[in-house]
Amino acid sequence: MKVFNFYKISLASVLLATPLCVFSMKILAQTPTPQKPGVIINSGSTNACGFKIRVFPSGKATYTVCNRKGAGEIKVNTATTFFQDISAAKPLSGLPSTSCVKSVSFGTSTQIKYQGQKSPDISCPSNDSRVTNLYNDAKTIQQQLNFSTSKN
Numbered sequence: 001m002k003v004f005n006f007y008k009i010s011l012a013s014v015l016l017a018t019p020l021c022v023f024s025m026k027i028l029a030q031t032p033t034p035q036k037p038g039v040i041i042n043s044g045s046t047n048a049c050g051f052k053i054r055v056f057p058s059g060k061a062t063y064t065v066c067n068r069k070g071a072g073e074i075k076v077n078t079a080t081t082f083f084q085d086i087s088a089a090k091p092l093s094g095l096p097s098t099s100c101v102k103s104v105s106f107g108t109s110t111q112i113k114y115q116g117q118k119s120p121d122i123s124c125p126s127n128d129s130r131v132t133n134l135y136n137d138a139k140t141i142q143q144q145l146n147f148s149t150s151k152n
Helices: 011-030 074-087 128-147
Strands: 002-004 038-042 051-055 060-065 068-073 110-114
Touching: 038 074, 038 128, 051 128, 060 128, 068 128, 074 110, 074 128, 110 128
Parallel strands: none
Antiparallel strands: 038 051, 038 110, 051 060, 060 068
């Protein structure tokens, strides 16, 4: 018995397809949506190139250092920790701004950008664990990508 003659869909096919559609929608609802990358920006110094690293939740990363582009992967748990620390530090602009004495030749500043937010320099020692965690994440990510900031 055809119910929808125009589309040639039988009542039986509609009844069979409905649970499949509901199941598919549940799966899609549980699938995380891709997040925007967290970005680590280092100013560089007289003796070292600055860099910019874009980190994705999957562990994939792209970077620019000394005007050279590269790509790599970091450990997924490192990426997870980085995004958890960003979340704990929101709003990034609300992090305490600390200043410290830095060498003209070797001193750099490091900032984190995420979803339109930007942190102050996180490279100075801080009593705020959110700042320290983000800075440690940035150092770990740079080490795992294993690129050189040497100007040579």
